[in-house]
Amino acid sequence: MIENSFEIQQLNDFETIQDLGSRTYFPHYTHLWYDTQGIEWYMERCFGDNALKADFENPDLLYFAVRLNGKNVGFLKLVKHKTPLENQPKESFLYLEKIYFLKEATGLGLGQKAMAWVDEQARQWGINKVWLMAMNSSLKTIQSYEKAGFVKIATTRLDDEVFCRLRAELRGMVVLQKELF
Template sequence: MIEIQSANNKPDYLLIEQLADTIWREHYPTIISIEQIDYMLAKFNSAKAIESQINEGSQFYYMVFNRVPAGYLAIKNEDDFLFLSKLYVKKEFRGKKIGKAALQFIDEEAKRYNLKSIQLKVNKYNTKSILAYEKLGFKKVKAMITDIGKGFIMDDYLLEKIL
């Protein structure tokens, strides 16, 4: 059974921080450097960073599969689209339709807010994730490079799903 739980307090933020640390270290070393992983975990996925993003309007959730924390997501309501800033599933839970359930939840949230689309950014070299998003109706809108500080960049595609 898949559950999506709202992250509302420090223990939830710490849980997501732990999930992020595990997921990023198992998934990204073939895509970005360990130094960039460390930097991005601290800057965007620490409990402190999560709390700050929530204070700025983001909503964080963690996914549970058979009562075991399996991943997390974050969304933010923008003017006419829902921005999906994070969607990560632990390796051992991939292929169990958790990502698909999360995207159905995100679709419902966007429709609830009467938004026209969902947008996300994905690393250009994260080919499996790109294929998964495309299967679920997302299309590449543009390529973009974003300076995130300390000499690091994000080399991404902007993807969009029209609702």
């Protein structure tokens, strides 16, 4: 049996992020949108040159590739010092904004490994809480986050005007948080 090599590396170039964004998003999430224009809008919003330029200008925002056997199979987008709720000390929080995987890399336990890595990274940065948001309709995803130690702390809804191309019944979100000890 060949041993699998798992690693996470920081990403610093637009092309790799855009490629991973496209290859990880399309197989999993296109059903969320009313039409292809919505998908194109979202991809530009998240992975377009202007969006990535703004991201790279933020020193608290970082991208990482999840690699298996030397190949990129997913990515993480982390934002340091962003709080899930108002009036909280920013230095305490790490926002896991995105965790996406290629379809063929799902079900291999990489998500749990990546989440453990995020926890360790937060500790190294002196951060003691990690949070994320998930669609309230993604019950399996929410269960996997709860299995990783996250608890629901709030519910919200994506802005109906901004996200008008996203199916209305899928705009509900849950906010989950994990305290690191």
